[in-house]
Each structure stands twice: as C-alpha cells, then as structure tokens.
Amino acid sequence: MVNSLGEAREIFRYRELLRNLVLRDIKKRYKRSALGFLWVMLDPLLMLLVFYVIFSGLFGKSIGQYSAYVMSGIIMWQFFSQGTKVASLAFLQNRNLINKIALPKAIFPLSIVASSLVHFIFSLVPLFIIILSSGTKIGINLALLPYVVGIVFIFSLGLALTVSTLAVFFHDVVYIYDVLLLGWMYLSAIFYPVSILPGKLQALISLNPLYHFISLFRASLYDTAYLTAEHMVLGSVFALLSLLTGWAIYYTNRERIIFYL
Amino acid sequence: MIILEGVSVKYRIVEERRRSFQAHLINYLKGKRLVKHTLWALSNISVDIGEGESLGLIGSNGAGKSTLLKVVSGVIKPADGLVTVKGKIAPLIELAAGFDDELSGCENIFLNASILGFSKREIEERFDKIVDFSELRDFIDTPLKNYSSGMIARLAFSIATEVDPDILIIDEVLAVGDAHFKQKSKERILEFRSRGVTILFVSHDMEQVSNLCNRVVWLDHGKIIMTGKTNEVIQEYEAYQSGRKKDENPSSPLRKQG
Numbered sequence: 001m002v003n004s005l006g007e008a009r010e011i012f013r014y015r016e017l018l019r020n021l022v023l024r025d026i027k028k029r030y031k032r033s034a035l036g037f038l039w040v041m042l043d044p045l046l047m048l049l050v051f052y053v054i055f056s057g058l059f060g061k062s063i064g065q066y067s068a069y070v071m072s073g074i075i076m077w078q079f080f081s082q083g084t085k086v087a088s089l090a091f092l093q094n095r096n097l098i099n100k101i102a103l104p105k106a107i108f109p110l111s112i113v114a115s116s117l118v119h120f121i122f123s124l125v126p127l128f129i130i131i132l133s134s135g136t137k138i139g140i141n142l143a144l145l146p147y148v149v150g151i152v153f154i155f156s157l158g159l160a161l162t163v164s165t166l167a168v169f170f171h172d173v174v175y176i177y178d179v180l181l182l183g184w185m186y187l188s189a190i191f192y193p194v195s196i197l198p199g200k201l202q203a204l205i206s207l208n209p210l211y212h213f214i215s216l217f218r219a220s221l222y223d224t225a226y227l228t229a230e231h232m233v234l235g236s237v238f239a240l241l242s243l244l245t246g247w248a249i250y251y252t253n254r255e256r257i258i259f260y261l
Numbered sequence: 262m263i264i265l266e267g268v269s270v271k272y273r274i275v276e277e278r279r280r281s282f283q284a285h286l287i288n289y290l291k292g293k294r295l296v297k298h299t300l301w302a303l304s305n306i307s308v309d310i311g312e313g314e315s316l317g318l319i320g321s322n323g324a325g326k327s328t329l330l331k332v333v334s335g336v337i338k339p340a341d342g343l344v345t346v347k348g349k350i351a352p353l354i355e356l357a358a359g360f361d362d363e364l365s366g367c368e369n370i371f372l373n374a375s376i377l378g379f380s381k382r383e384i385e386e387r388f389d390k391i392v393d394f395s396e397l398r399d400f401i402d403t404p405l406k407n408y409s410s411g412m413i414a415r416l417a418f419s420i421a422t423e424v425d426p427d428i429l430i431i432d433e434v435l436a437v438g439d440a441h442f443k444q445k446s447k448e449r450i451l452e453f454r455s456r457g458v459t460i461l462f463v464s465h466d467m468e469q470v471s472n473l474c475n476r477v478v479w480l481d482h483g484k485i486i487m488t489g490k491t492n493e494v495i496q497e498y499e500a501y502q503s504g505r506k507k508d509e510n511p512s513s514p515l516r517k518q519g
Contacts, residue, residue, distance in 0.1 A: 014375070014378060015377035016371075016375040016379065016380050016381045016384070017376055017378075018472065019381075020368075020371055020375045021372075023368075024361055024364060024368070025371060027363075027364065027368075028361075028363050028364075031363070051403045094359045095375065096355075097358050097359055098336075098357045099331075099336065099358075100336065100352065100354050100355055101334070101336065101352055101358070101359070101376055101377070102334050102335030102336045103376065103378070156431075170285075172283075190385075227308075255338045258336065258337055259272060259273060
C-alpha cells in the first residue's frame with residue numbers, strides 16, 4: 001500500500017487532465033439540449049414528482065416533510081449510482097488512450113465520479129428550494145454536509161475503481177453491476193420509511209452504506225433526528241473500506257489492464 | 262537517453278476468448294482449463310540509444326516495433342528486463358487518440374496537452390505557438406467534428422511537438438496534412454534532430470528511415486536480427502525481403518532465371 005503513493009502522486013501531477021475530463025463531460029452532456037444545464041435541476045424535480053404522486057398517499061403521513069425526504073434520497077442516490085455506473089466502463093471506453101499514452105489510468109474512473117459530484121452540487125439547488133419552501137429552516141447541522149459529501153465521494157470512488165478494473169477482465173461485471181444497482185436502490189430507503197421493513201430486513205439495512213449516507217444527508221439538511229452515532233461511524237467505515245479495497249484492486253492490476261483491453 | 266536491458270514482453274493469447282463468468286464457471290466445473298499461448302512480442306531485447314541519436318526500427322508486421330515503442334513510452338511494463346529512460350517523451354503515435362469531436366479546437370488543445378501531462382500554465386504558455394504552427398487560428402473555436410482529417414492531424418502534430426521533448430517517438434506518421442504542412446512538419450522533425458533530441462522512428466518506408474536515422478534496429482518476431490548503420494541494415498533487410506518474395510512465388514520468372 002505504501003508503494004502505491006507514487007501512483008497517487010502521478011494522479012495529482014495529472015490534475016489538469018482531471019479538470020479537463022470533468023469539464024468535457026459537463027459540456028458535452030448539456031451543450032445540445034435546449035434547456036441546457038437546467039436539466040441537472042429539472043431531472044430530480046421530475047423524479048420527485050413521480051415518487052410523490054405514487055407514494056405520498058402511502059408514506060406521506062408517517063414521514064415528516066415527505067418531499068424533502070424523497071428529494072434528498074433521490075439526489076444522493078443519483079450522485080452515487082450515476083457516478084459508479086458510468087465509471088464501470090472507464091477503462092474500456094478509454095482503451096484508445098490507455099493503449100497509446102502512458103498516464104495514471106485511475107484518472108478515468110476518478111474523473112467520472114468527480115463529474116457526478118459536480119452534477120450533485122448543482123442539483124442541491126432544487127433541493128434547497130424544496131426544503132425552504134416547506135418552511136423548514138436550515139440549521140447548524142449544515143456544517144456536516146461537506147463531510148457527508150466527502151465520504152460518499154470516497155465510497156463511490158472506491159467502488160468505481162473496483163468495478164472498472166474488474167470489468168476489464170470480465171465484461172459481465174458491467175451488466176451485473178447495473179442489475180445490482182436496481183435492487184440496491186429499493187433497499188436504500190429513498191422513498192419509504194425504514195419502519196415499514198420487516199424485522200429481519202431492518203437489521204440488514206445497517207449493512208447498506210447508502211442508507212447511512214442518505215440518513216446523514218437528511219440530518220445535515222433538515223432533520224437532526226437522522227443524526228446518529230451509528231450512521232456516522234458505519235458510514236465513515238464503509239467509505240474507508242471501499243476506497244482501500246478499490247485502490248488495492250486497481251493498484252495490483254494496473255499493469256495487467258493493458259493486456260486485456 | 263534510453264537503455265533497454267534484456268527486455269521481454271509477453272502477450273497472453275487465449276485460444277478461446279472467455280470473458281464471461283458463465284463460460285468460466287461452466288468450463289471450470291467441467292474441469293477444462295483455458296488453453297493459453299504465450300506470445301513473446303519482445304524477447305530479450307537490449308538496445309542503447311544515446312542522447313541525440315536517431316534510431317530507426319524496421320521489420321515486418323508483428324515484429325514487435327510498436328510494442329518496443331510502448332515499452333519506451335511507459336505504456337507497457339515489460340515482463341522481464343530493465344528500462345531506463347531519461348528525458349521528457351513526446352509520443353507522435355496516432356496523434357488524434359486524445360481528441361474529442363464535440364469540443365472545439367481550443368478545448369482540444371487543453372485536453373490533449375493535459376493528456377501529455379502538462380499543467381494549465383504550461384499549456385497557456387504554448388497555446389499561441391500551437392495555434393500558429395497548426396495554421397488553424399480561424400477555426401480554433403469550431404468543433405472538431407467540422408474539421409477535415411488533415412486539419413485534425415495538423416492540430417495534433419502541433420500539440421505533440423510543442424512540448425520541447427528530449428525524446429521523440431514517431432510511429433509511421435512523419436509528415437501530415439497537405440504538401441505545404443508536410444514540408445513544415447518534416448522540417449520541424451529535422452530541426453529537433455539538429456537540436457539534439459533523441460528520436461525513435463518506426464516506419465516501413467525505407468527512404469524516410471534512411472533520411473532521418475543514423476542507426477537502425479531490425480526486429481523480427483520479437484528478436485533483434487541486426488543492429489548497425491542505417492545503410493547496412495536496410496540493405497540486408499531489403500535483400501531478405503526480396504528473397505522472401507521469391508520463395509513465396511516459386512513460379513515467378515525471376516526465380517526461373519536466377
């Protein structure tokens with residue numbers, strides 16, 4: 001692990017490339033559509049609308065501020081899932097470059113997770129509008145937000161490194177991960193309260209990192225009831241474990257990747 | 262300066278490509294193991310390239326020339342052997358690999374130069390020189406998809422050679438664009454050579470090789486067949502090549518006569 005510091009330093013040396021890759025991603029995604037960058041904000045709002053229409057009758061009474069609850073869940077989920085899903089193809093889609101020019105390859109999954117972070121930050125705008133318009137005051141817990149975003153970023157990066165590296169050796173990983181994400185979303189308490197889960201599942205949900213992240217996110221924004229030691233500790237531990245695993249998998253395989261692309 | 266000592270690179274060639282879990286699992290259960298062949302793309306290559314030297318690499322397809330370039334530029338780490346490279350490398354290998362169609366020429370300059378490891382400041386310092394050399398100032402804000410292939414090649418060449426390299430790696434593309442730009446790019450490479458830049462040049466064009474290189478390495482099936490002065494190696498190589506052609510056409514009149 002200590003040996004891998006050199007690789008990390010290389011990535012830092014290529015930070016201008018990282019910046020350009022993120023910029024490219026953002027420019028390309030929104031250049032062509034008529035509403036342009038507004039889509040980053042409209043997208044979670046439209047999803048909220050769908051969830052609200054379908055589920056507010058079911059769960060609206062047992063959850064206070066249901067729109068803020070759903071919206072925060074959606075946005076945090078999108079940050080994580082979009083980033084890691086796109087990143088699963090990071091090496092495969094950049095095979096042309098990796099085959100021609102020596103550069104620290106981890107920069108590709110890293111840049112994808114980073115652009116997902118940029119989209120996340122923009123989508124905070126509609127979220128704040130929803131929260132403030134429901135009359136909730138944003139409190140001192142907002143100071144927690146950077147930490148929460150930080151651990152989700154670290155967790156996503158670790159998983160992105162894992163999935164993108166494995167996908168080079170087994171293409172199926174890309175599809176398997178897609179399906180996994182779908183199930184994972186339904187287990188992350190995005191639009192329902194945890195209390196509706198049967199007993200056994202309720203115990204299991206604390207193994208779901210996203211559940212902790214989303215809870216902490218809600219705690220930082222509008223409801224301190226979600227701030228518990230369990231969420232803090234487990235959320236941080238999961239993030240660290242994910243990064244260590246992802247980095248180890250990437251680092252040990254980084255020189256083999258080129259022979260399988 | 263480039264020193265390769267006993268460098269070997271192997272590719273795994275799997276007889277039947279199994280890239281899915283399912284296939285792996287089924288075959289594992291059946292007790293079948295993958296049949297792997299090892300192809301030594303380079304075996305035990307030792308070359309010394311001094312500062313300011315222009316070395317040509319020749320050989321038929323699959324001889325290992327491009328693999329050797331990849332080893333020098335650091336894309337591939339050899340399975341065996343030692344690689345020492347001192348100096349900044351500019352790879353003129355498939356120049357447009359780092360371009361993006363949807364971005365403008367200007368944006369692509371920043372993207373491509375940062376792929377080569379440049380900081381923002383370094384790119385800004387070189388920006389005007391790159392644009393001037395490419396002669397694309399009027400199109401610099403146009404998306405690359407509206408460029409002709411010649412224009413793209415000109416831009417890529419300008420970026421890759423504006424890096425003040427100590428080592429220039431050239432894979433086939435010695436000159437790009439129209440006749441005028443071809444002349445310009447040739448001159449630039451010759452200028453590099455006279456400035457003492459080390460050049461590593463792969464080509465099938467023996468005329469270009471003898472114009473640019475003072476020493477040549479002839480590779481075949483991953484092994485060095487011959488190293489020496491440009492003329493001598495090229496002569497041997499061409500004699501071998503025409504000999505091979507004769508063998509392939511036993512009924513050709515040449516053979517009957519000679």
